[in-house]
Amino acid sequence: MKAEESLSRRVRAERPPSCAAVSRFAADPVTRVEVAYGPVREYFVTFKPGAMPEAGGETAESLYGRIAEFLDGAGCQIVQERCYADPGAYAEVAAARAKAFERRNVDGDGALSFVGEAPCEGAAAIAGVQLWAVRGEDGSPRVTPLLADGRRVGRRFLAHGLGYTALPCVGPRPELGPEHPRGEHARSMFNEVGRLLAGAGLAYRDVVRTWIYVPELLAWYDEFNAARRRVFLEAGLIGDSETNWLPASTGIQGRCPAGRACTMGVLAAARANGTPVRVEMVASPGQCEAFEYGSAFSRAVEVHDGCSSRMYVSGTASIGGGGASIHPGDAERQAAHTLGVIRELLAARGHGFADVAHLTAFLKGPEHAEDFRRAAAREGLDLRLAVETVADVCRPELLVEIEVMSIRAAAPAGRRS
Numbered sequence: 135m136k137a138e139e140s141l142s143r144r145v146r147a148e149r150p151p152s153c154a155a156v157s158r159f160a161a162d163p164v165t166r167v168e169v170a171y172g173p174v175r176e177y178f179v180t181f182k183p184g185a186m187p188e189a190g191g192e193t194a195e196s197l198y199g200r201i202a203e204f205l206d207g208a209g210c211q212i213v214q215e216r217c218y219a220d221p222g223a224y225a226e227v228a229a230a231r232a233k234a235f236e237r238r239n240v241d242g243d244g245a246l247s248f249v250g251e252a253p254c255e256g257a258a259a260i261a262g263v264q265l266w267a268v269r270g271e272d273g274s275p276r277v278t279p280l281l282a283d284g285r286r287v288g289r290r291f292l293a294h295g296l297g298y299t300a301l302p303c304v305g306p307r308p309e310l311g312p313e314h315p316r317g318e319h320a321r322s323m324f325n326e327v328g329r330l331l332a333g334a335g336l337a338y339r340d341v342v343r344t345w346i347y348v349p350e351l352l353a354w355y356d357e358f359n360a361a362r363r364r365v366f367l368e369a370g371l372i373g374d375s376e377t378n379w380l381p382a383s384t385g386i387q388g389r390c391p392a393g394r395a396c397t398m399g400v401l402a403a404a405r406a407n408g409t410p411v412r413v414e415m416v417a418s419p420g421q422c423e424a425f426e427y428g429s430a431f432s433r434a435v436e437v438h439d440g441c442s443s444r445m446y447v448s449g450t451a452s453i454g455g456g457g458a459s460i461h462p463g464d465a466e467r468q469a470a471h472t473l474g475v476i477r478e479l480l481a482a483r484g485h486g487f488a489d490v491a492h493l494t495a496f497l498k499g500p501e502h503a504e505d506f507r508r509a510a511a512r513e514g515l516d517l518r519l520a521v522e523t524v525a526d527v528c529r530p531e532l533l534v535e536i537e538v539m540s541i542r543a544a545a546p547a548g549r550r551s
Contacts (some may be wrong), residue, residue: 137335154442154543158488160518163192164200167491168456169541172440173272174293177210178491179265180519183258191258194230195225201263202234210269210279212245213291214300214401218494218523221250221389228391244286247302247399249347250389251496251523254503262521264492266300268293282333288400290334296411296439297403299334300342301327304396312395316354318366319395320361327400328369329459336402337370341381342413343446345399347388356428358385358396363430372430380415383431384449384537386496387526388489401446404436412438416482417550420455420475424448427457427527441483443544445485449496449537451475451527462531465502469495469509469534477513484543487515489540496525498533506534 154171163182168175183192194411207210210248227248235242253261268291270276280288280299288301299324331337366372371379390397398549405411417423418433425431437444452460452468461467480486493515495506503522510517527535 136304140332154541155542156442156489156543158536160516162518164204165516165518165540166200167441168243171294173270174276175210175269175416176541177208177265177267177269178269179204180262180521180542181265182262182518182521183260183443185255185358189254190261192218193258194227194260195233197258197260197263198227198230198234201265202238202240205240205267206238208267208269210267212240212242212265212267213277213289213298214264214266214302214399215283216249216264216265217244218249218251218253218521220252220259224250235435244288245302247397248391249343249523250391251387251525252450252456252500254497254500254522254524260550261523264494264521265314267490270545273359280330280334282330284294287330288334292406294439294441295406296407296437297399297404298535299331299336299340299404301330301398301400301453304330305390305392307431308393316395317357320358321365322399323396324362325536326363327398327413328365330401331400336404337375338366338371340402340404341380341400342437343401344381344383344431347390347398347532348385348396349387349389350395351385351387351528352530355385355528359428359430363428366430368498372425378415378425380425380430380432381415382433382435382446382448384494385429385431385528385537386535410440412436414438416479418475419482421450421453422455422457430537438544441544443483443485443542445483445489445538445540447479447538447540449535450479451529451532451535453532458528459531459542461487463533465498465533466505466509468532469506469536470512471507472534472536473513473515476536480538480540483542487513489542490515490519492539493520494537495522496527496537497518497521497522498524498527500524502533
């Protein structure tokens with residue numbers, strides 16, 4: 135947390151106490167966005183491996199040592215954690231994480247999503263770790279574990295009249311083997327999420343964001359989509375244009391530690407005590423709805439809790455207004471098109487790239503990293519925010535997919551930011 139460079143000016147001054155104060159900092163290899171309101175402080179932090187000339191890249195033990203030091207020093211609790219790392223590094227990462235967290239007395243049980251995707255460059259096994267953590271200034275616990283089947287399956291965070299529930303890594307029923315159709319694995323995964331949500335007093339209609347990782351994405355993406363539509367239809371998410379509720383989502387290639395056919399992370403947001411909160415799907419000015427070509431997700435979801443506006447932008451690729459791929463085979467133009475679409479999505483709710491808290495770039499190959507960086511630099515995007523990984527996108531001709539979460543102080547609910 136030393137030698138930090140401000141990404142933008144602090145915005146605490148002359149803001150009513152009910153509104154959030156957002157501060158942004160970056161210093162290689164860590165960025166953080168702090169959000170303060172009332173007795174609560176939230177942290178959106180991205181850790182990336184630092185340069186270690188003697189070893190060629192920072193080890194998992196060193197990186198998680200820094201993460202544990204930050205969490206301990208800030209006195210905060212983890213709500214969500216995503217670690218993007220080489221698929222073969224899970225055992226190393228899990229051991230390093232457990233050791234570092236135990237040393238600093240950090241509770242990380244039920245928070246981790248390990249995403250098996252190789253870094254784009256460098257010798258480090260980890261591409262990056264994205265954290266969402268919170269602290270109560272009054273000393274009260276803000277994060278509680280979600281229990282099911284005698285184990286911790288997620289985290290819950292309640293603040294400012296809104297309860298968040300994060301499920302990090304849900305897969306199909308363990309007894310399903312490779313002899314079962316892959317669509318059955320997908321349906322099982324979605325049904326398991328529904329069961330866990332119901333146990334927490336929630337439903338699929340409370341889900342604002344999903345992260346779905348499929349090792350063999352291109353081999354059965356259509357089959358996966360059919361399973362998702364079927365479950366969402368049964369859950370009442372799909373009706374007519376007025377009643378549809380589809381969460382924002384990323385569906386991307388990602389290896390699963392237990393060798394599962396697919397895994398899924400979930401974020402749900404439910405109103406508490408009748409608080410006026412706006413949770414809405416956001417249409418893309420530059421793309422048709424994904425539902426029109428068979429994918430059951432929205433382009434983005436905004437959560438406006440009266441003091442902050444949060445935009446969860448789905449994994450976005452170079453797809454045009456009619457649903458066709460744009461600039462096939464040209465990674466830099468695809469990245470530029472994708473970032474332009476995201477810029478317009480953010481602007482629809484008064485956000486911009488300066489409000490980004492987490493960003494992940496999924497690239498077909500490491501050779502496309504410089505293409506993405508050139509396009510991002512033209513948009514004025516600070517690349518210290520970006521975690522870059524190697525992963526197949528949902529169509530063979532698409533080389534780049536980008537997901538974003540942004541947050542800014544907001545006007546009262548009911549009035550656009």
